[in-house]
Amino acid sequence: MGKFKVLDHPLIQHKLSIIRNKDCGTREFREVVNEIAELMAYEVSRDMPLEDCVIETPIAKAKMKRLAGKKVVIVPILRAGLGMVDGILELIPAAKVGHVGMYRDEKTLKPVEYFVKMPDDLASREILIVDPMLATGGSSIMAVDALKKRGAVNIKFVCLVAAPEGVKALRQAHPDVDIFAAALDDHLNENGYIVPGLGDAGDRLFGTK
Ligand SMILES: O=P(O)(O)OC[C@H]1O[C@H](OP(=O)(O)OP(=O)(O)O)[C@H](O)[C@@H]1O
Ligand SMILES: O=c1cc[nH]c(=O)[nH]1
Numbered sequence: 001m002g003k004f005k006v007l008d009h010p011l012i013q014h015k016l017s018i019i020r021n022k023d024c025g026t027r028e029f030r031e032v033v034n035e036i037a038e039l040m041a042y043e044v045s046r047d048m049p050l051e052d053c054v055i056e057t058p059i060a061k062a063k064m065k066r067l068a069g070k071k072v073v074i075v076p077i078l079r080a081g082l083g084m085v086d087g088i089l090e091l092i093p094a095a096k097v098g099h100v101g102m103y104r105d106e107k108t109l110k111p112v113e114y115f116v117k118m119p120d121d122l123a124s125r126e127i128l129i130v131d132p133m134l135a136t137g138g139s140s141i142m143a144v145d146a147l148k149k150r151g152a153v154n155i156k157f158v159c160l161v162a163a164p165e166g167v168k169a170l171r172q173a174h175p176d177v178d179i180f181a182a183a184l185d186d187h188l189n190e191n192g193y194i195v196p197g198l199g200d201a202g203d204r205l206f207g208t209k
């Protein structure tokens with residue numbers, strides 16, 4: 001079973017309290033979502049594989065370590081996942097970026113896929129699917145399905161706020177996927193929104209309603 005980890009670093013918790021506030025405006029929301037994503041990327045990348053290498057410094061040859069393997073792929077689930085991409089790219093600037101477009105039908109709460117564009121060689125790459133919200137789990141499960149269908153095997157899911165219902169569903173559907181969240185909230189309300197949550201992440205990021 002993949003792990004589920006809440007990243008409770010004080011800076012992450014502090015910044016999360018800023019964006020949860022209903023009075024946080026679009027500009028600040030966008031900035032702070034990226035800042036949290038950057039901090040999370042530091043933890044999420046902790047077990048990235050390294051390989052030996054020899055570097056010639058101005059003084060001597062030195063046995064060093066560098067990242068091994070192909071470039072990481074960041075996959076935002078559109079739209080809200082886009083808000084986390086730049087923050088992660090600050091730490092992993094050479095990463096490739098794939099996109100999965102999906103929205104949740106307001107009545108059924110089921111995800112509807114409308115776009116997929118991925119880099120090549122998914123099978124040999126580490127993939128970070130990012131979306132601020134893990135609610136029922138429907139969107140994340142469908143995103144992992146879409147990537148596995150295209151050959152992906154090494155997948156992590158990174159979100160800001162998770163509901164227990166979504167964590168359970170994603171782990172059941174894809175037990176091999178590690179899940180990282182900045183917070184595990186209480187429950188989903190009758191409209192499928194996370195409580196206390198932060199509202200509709202996409203609308204708050206892009207100023208839509
Ligand atoms: O776990 P789930 O129940 O599937 O809900 C979570 C999904 O809902 C939100 O997207 P939304 O459908 O609002 O699309 P948007 O990002 O375009 O606003 C959110 O960003 C997730 O993708
Ligand atoms: O609370 C929620 C649930 C789904 N999508 C959001 O943006 N927020």
Ligand SMILES: [Mg+2]
Nearest residue numbers: 200201202203
């Ligand atoms: Mg939305």
